[in-house]
Amino acid sequence: MKVLIVYAHPEPRSLNGALRDRTVATLTAAGHEVLVSDLYAQGWKAALDGVDFPAEPAGAPLRVIEASHRAFEQGTQTPDVAEEQRRLLWADAVILQFPLWWFSMPAILKGWVERVFAHGFAYGVGEHSDRRWGDRYGEGVFAGKRAMLALTAGGWADHYSERGINGPMDDLLFPIQHGILFYPGFSVLDPFVVYRAERMNEERFQAIAIDLDRRLERLFVDRPIAYRPQNYGDYEIPSMKLREGLGGAGQQGLRLHRT
Ligand code: FAD
Numbered sequence: 001m002k003v004l005i006v007y008a009h010p011e012p013r014s015l016n017g018a019l020r021d022r023t024v025a026t027l028t029a030a031g032h033e034v035l036v037s038d039l040y041a042q043g044w045k046a047a048l049d050g051v052d053f054p055a056e057p058a059g060a061p062l063r064v065i066e067a068s069h070r071a072f073e074q075g076t077q078t079p080d081v082a083e084e085q086r087r088l089l090w091a092d093a094v095i096l097q098f099p100l101w102w103f104s105m106p107a108i109l110k111g112w113v114e115r116v117f118a119h120g121f122a123y124g125v126g127e128h129s130d131r132r133w134g135d136r137y138g139e140g141v142f143a144g145k146r147a148m149l150a151l152t153a154g155g156w157a158d159h160y161s162e163r164g165i166n167g168p169m170d171d172l173l174f175p176i177q178h179g180i181l182f183y184p185g186f187s188v189l190d191p192f193v194v195y196r197a198e199r200m201n202e203e204r205f206q207a208i209a210i211d212l213d214r215r216l217e218r219l220f221v222d223r224p225i226a227y228r229p230q231n232y233g234d235y236e237i238p239s240m241k242l243r244e245g246l247g248g249a250g251q252q253g254l255r256l257h258r259t
Pocket of ligand 1: 016100102103154155198201202205
């Protein structure tokens, strides 16, 4: 199978760099083809702005969604964006590898999403009418592909538990896993998270690397997170509210959107 790793850390000798290297080695040894988009090394431009749309008329106000749609449809996107889209279409699975910075992904990776997930490609896809609200949340360009977050966090696992001060990790990752990955169709696997990343030594790293290997061995086997697909009856149209009666006892907040 084909796996794209999108890696966002400025230092190749970092813990994230070591985990990236381990991921490449393990997947390659298992016979998979692997590509790495190393955003810092590529000098990835993080900000989405007018430079992304060279074919737009000079001096006209920038309407980002419309400009994104025209550039995608007319093949006038910048080459870096077009190349990342090709890589995504090539891949059977995508792994986003990053350190948790301010409870989210580093800005360079968010900028990769903003620029690469163009209108007409990853959003604004499919019929939008009073009967249907587009191909999203389980449908879309990446349907049939898998995605997984691999991240490191300075905080303790307890701090990210159900009653932990930082909030549950699942909730913090919801905008990425549900909003960025499930939205354009990926099946999203449980994240691989390394807590207390600063407290690392060779012995702990080896144990983590073995855990990572086990997850990678099951990349195409493990059941994805059971997010509810949009267009199969769970949501009212056009309010897109979860139907009354769905969501069992104990399912509240963001967890309502899992079956
Ligand atoms: P590194 O700093 O490279 O390494 C961490 C430790 O691992 C070091 O002791 C290093 O020596 C060791 N190590 C590296 N490679 C190996 C190896 N191959 N074998 C053995 N040991 C190794 N944390 C949170 O929990 N929540 C936040 O919101 C948050 N926000 C942050 C915001 C910013 C701007 C920054 C800079 C940090 C933030 N942190 C946060 C902490 C951050 O998540 C951690 O610093 C990060 O996850 C560590 O990953 P790294 O790759 O940078 O580690």
